[in-house]
Amino acid sequence: MSAGRVAALIPAAGSGTRLGRGPKAYVTVAGRTLLERSVEALRPHVSEVIVALPEGETLPAGVRARAVTGGGTRQDSVRLLLEASDADVVLVHDAARPFLGAGTVRAVLDAARASGAATVALPVADTLVRADGTGWGERVERAGLWAVQTPQAGRRDWLLAAHTRAAREGHAATDDAGLLHWAGHAVTLVPGEATLFKVTTPGDLQLAEALAAMWDAAQP
Ligand SMILES: Nc1ccn([C@@H]2O[C@H](COP(=O)(O)OP(=O)(O)OP(=O)(O)O)[C@@H](O)[C@H]2O)c(=O)n1
Numbered sequence: 208m209s210a211g212r213v214a215a216l217i218p219a220a221g222s223g224t225r226l227g228r229g230p231k232a233y234v235t236v237a238g239r240t241l242l243e244r245s246v247e248a249l250r251p252h253v254s255e256v257i258v259a260l261p262e263g264e265t266l267p268a269g270v271r272a273r274a275v276t277g278g279g280t281r282q283d284s285v286r287l288l289l290e291a292s293d294a295d296v297v298l299v300h301d302a303a304r305p306f307l308g309a310g311t312v313r314a315v316l317d318a319a320r321a322s323g324a325a326t327v328a329l330p331v332a333d334t335l336v337r338a339d340g341t342g343w344g345e346r347v348e349r350a351g352l353w354a355v356q357t358p359q360a361g362r363r364d365w366l367l368a369a370h371t372r373a374a375r376e377g378h379a380a381t382d383d384a385g386l387l388h389w390a391g392h393a394v395t396l397v398p399g400e401a402t403l404f405k406v407t408t409p410g411d412l413q414l415a416e417a418l419a420a421m422w423d424a425a426q427p
Pocket residue numbers: 217218219220221222223224225226230231232259277278279280281282284285301302303304405406407
């Protein structure tokens with residue numbers, strides 16, 4: 208598809224249960240909130256940033272974006288963000304993935320402009336096993352497997368139609384590229400970065416703190 212208006216949509220309305228520090232968007236890493244880090248990584252590439260926040264919350268200081276109230280699940284929050292936007296192309300990015308490089312944003316956007324739908328993902332490098340009741344169950348062939356990250360980019364009309372249909376039919380997906388695939392669209396995979404991990408557990412937050420100084424020093 209041709210170039211059009213691009214918006215960044217950031218679901219940040221989760222409760223951060225696994226991290227145990229309240230909503231993750233407000234958690235700081237080296238002095239800046241996870242949300243500010245994600246917003247600032249996307250702002251140079253888009254005409255608008257819209258963030259979904261937990262009910263009753265306001266944007267943390269320093270975050271330059273428009274805010275809407277999110278929903279009960281990530282999928283609900285993204286649908287509300289899509290409804291709040293009138294962009295042609297959207298980039299959906301977890302607030303909880305603070306280390307997002309400009310090259311990755313450009314690559315997923317280019318791929319989405321070319322094909323209509325794309326996601327950043329990382330080819331799996333470890334041996335994979337399905338656990339059974341005793342521990343090691345059955346080895347899973349890893350060839351061709353990718354771990355899906357964000358940003359995920361695509362035509363807003365495709366995403367909104369997929370989300371609206373999923374809400375109507377009670378179909379739940381863990382991400383937006385998966386919903387687009389479910390709706391019949393081909394989704395391009397764009398190689399991501401290990402640094403784009405999602406801050407989910409206390410160990411991830413420690414890792415993020417350790418990485419932040421090096422990351423911040425390398426930014427233009
Ligand atoms: N109702 C929800 C749930 C999640 N998210 C957002 O979706 C992203 C990925 O979700 P996850 O890492 O699972 O965050 P939480 O739901 O906050 O974490 P937990 O499951 O541990 O509570 C986060 O940026 C989170 O804020 C959201 O906008 N609305």
